[in-house]
Amino acid sequence: MAFTFQTTPNIRFGAGASSEIADLLKGYKAAHVLLVTGNNVRAAGLTRKAEAAIAEAGIALTVFDGVLADAPSHVIEAAAEICRECGVDVVVAIGGGSAMDTAKLVAYLAKTSDKLDDIYGVGRATGDRLPLLLVPTTAGTGSEVTLTSIVKTPTNEKKAVISPRLLPDWAILDPVLTLGLPPHLTAQTGIDAMAHAIEAYTGKIKKNPISDQLALKALALLSANLRKVYTDGSNLEARSEMLLGSMLAGMAFANSPVAAVHALAYPIGEVFDVGHGLSIALVLPYVLEFNRPAAEALYAELSDVIQPGYRRQSDAVDAAAFIAEIEAICRDCGVPGSLSAVGIGEGDLSKLAEGAMKHEERLLVNNPRELDYDQVREIYAKALAGVSRP
Ligand SMILES: [Fe+2]
Incomplete structure (x- = not known):
């Protein structure tokens, strides 16, 4: 028998866990956080507690709420650019699979000089990434514990970036955030x-x-x-x-x-x-x-x-x-x-x-x-x- 097993190293699970995010960010000495989310998730109030906790901790916050379904490549690239311009040092995602898949690649692309087109496939993303915390709002993709981001290319193809570098530092699972899913x-x-x-x-x-x-x-x-x-x-x-x-x-x-x-x-x-x-x-x-x-x-x-x-x-x-x-x-x-x-x-x-x-x-x-x-x-x-x- 021979196998490899990799997963997210830190997991916090529990009702209300998303409001504890600021404590975890302090562990990374975060000065400026990028929150990656979708406008529907934000409009539903699912980011409110985390945003308030980050502000209360005196950490600068930039919100990118332009996540789209199936994580289109141009959205990922735009968010990575914002991340670089703002001097962000930690990336947080609150949302479903598309938000988490987007954030995984934003944290990676913002730190390396790699281009998204060059890292599709298995093990091609080998550089460093920014610290990354993922908070799912659906019980589905499991992206918070996977090595994968699925991206929609400009030709509507689904391509995958698969690399241990995409495993986040923390998965924060708060079932309260899933209560409102239709x-x-x-x-x-x-x-x-x-x-x-x-x-x-x-x-x-x-x-x-x-x-x-x-x-x-x-x-x-x-x-x-x-x-x-x-x-x-x-x-x-x-x-x-x-x-x-x-x-x-x-x-x-x-x-x-x-x-x-x-x-x-x-x-x-x-x-x-x-x-x-x-x-x-x-x-x-x-x-x-x-x-x-x-x-x-x-x-x-x-x-x-x-x-x-x-x-x-x-x-x-x-x-x-x-x-x-x-x-x-x-x-x-x-x-x-x-x-x-x-x-x-x-x-x-x-x-x-x-x-x-x-x-x-x-x-x-x-x-x-x-x-x-x-x-x-x-x-x-x-x-x-x-x-x-x-
Ligand atoms: Fe699936």
């Missing part, structure tokens, strides 16, 4: 987190004992609480468990990377401007069904993790029960049953399949079952028809 986004981000845990647990290459335990705990927490937070977003205990689950799933897939579910989801976001979580939810059951012949024993192991009290029978029955329960969670949380719900038609399938195959080296290589262009297209066709079973 039901549909709660569901979609939660299903994304479940997909991270499932794909980490079934990863073909880098699955390891630590990522396995994290994925199992993540799936147990996420599956037990997703319906609860979908129907009652104010349930702080369930929100806490979702946030913890999404972080654990993030730690798992940061070290045993995601696979075909993500490879097939990205083109949906690229071509149709559909959010990441919804893209994932639309293809998840169909990819699981495709993978079943190769991943049956592993899916069986997850069957009673997501359904406490489920009595295991045989790998074949249990794997089917696992996929059926994932489908049920998606359905109960309002996920549309077909790609047509987001405007996708038969004529789009080839383009989507071509897009998914672009992720062959980074994502498809981790999939428990090999798949080629025709098989990818067939999975999309089933997701369009809304029929996952043969």
Whole structure:
């Protein structure tokens, strides 16, 4: 056995944790902080306590609230420029995956002379970065504990920068910040987190004992609480468990990377401007069904993790029960049953399949079952028809 495991070195978790941010900043002797966020997150008041705490501590604050969905490259470059001009010495992000992915690269680009175009891929960002603190406001991406930033290029492609340099110094998880997330986004981000845990647990290459335990705990927490937070977003205990689950799933897939579910989801976001979580939810059951012949024993192991009290029978029955329960969670949380719900038609399938195959080296290589262009297209066709079973 041989593996590498990397994660964020410092984690603070708890209701109200985001207002303790100034104490953590003092540890870095911060004189000037850049807060990276989205204007909707700021307008919802989610940055208010942190901003007040930073001001109270006498630390200069510049707010960049121009984060956009899917972290477009020009936004990252603009924020990095502001960071350099203002002489910022610590970067903080409060927001969802796009805000955190943006801030990770801002902290890196502001400190090095690297250009964003030169660091796409694995391990190409090798310079120093500014101290970085990440505060998620959704229970989904787990970006606060991953080595990855996903960037939308000017040609609408999703590219990844993957490097240990992108792990933040601190992940600060405050479930209070997730209370106001509307039901549909709660569901979609939660299903994304479940997909991270499932794909980490079934990863073909880098699955390891630590990522396995994290994925199992993540799936147990996420599956037990997703319906609860979908129907009652104010349930702080369930929100806490979702946030913890999404972080654990993030730690798992940061070290045993995601696979075909993500490879097939990205083109949906690229071509149709559909959010990441919804893209994932639309293809998840169909990819699981495709993978079943190769991943049956592993899916069986997850069957009673997501359904406490489920009595295991045989790998074949249990794997089917696992996929059926994932489908049920998606359905109960309002996920549309077909790609047509987001405007996708038969004529789009080839383009989507071509897009998914672009992720062959980074994502498809981790999939428990090999798949080629025709098989990818067939999975999309089933997701369009809304029929996952043969
Ligand atoms: Fe994801």
